[in-house]
Amino acid sequence: MPSGRVQRRIDNLLDEADDAVVSQDWAVVRACAESVPAFDPENVAALEYVAAADRASKTPDHRSPQPTIGGRGGGPDGDSHLIRQWPLRGQEVAQ
DSSP, X not given: OOOHHXXXXXXXXXXXXXXXXXXXXXXXXXXXXXXXXXXOTTOHHHHHHHXXXXXHHHSTTOSOOOOOTTSBOOOTTSSSOBOOOXXXXXXXXXX
């Protein structure tokens, strides 16, 4: 069992990995998770994060386009997803 200080470090690394999952930054997920076994070689959560990063990095374009209102989305080429700007309540729809 790791000491309190080491356990806090492990928890921080796993928290960083978890935050990176939300933004789908799989390189950060991998880097944080791969650091944990240096402190706790049998940490199952770290192994699961590494496995998830492996699976995600094998899928083409695992990130969803990030829309911008009235602009273009964040497609793979940065310009491929035109996002429609929906009218606000009370506005007329142009035909």
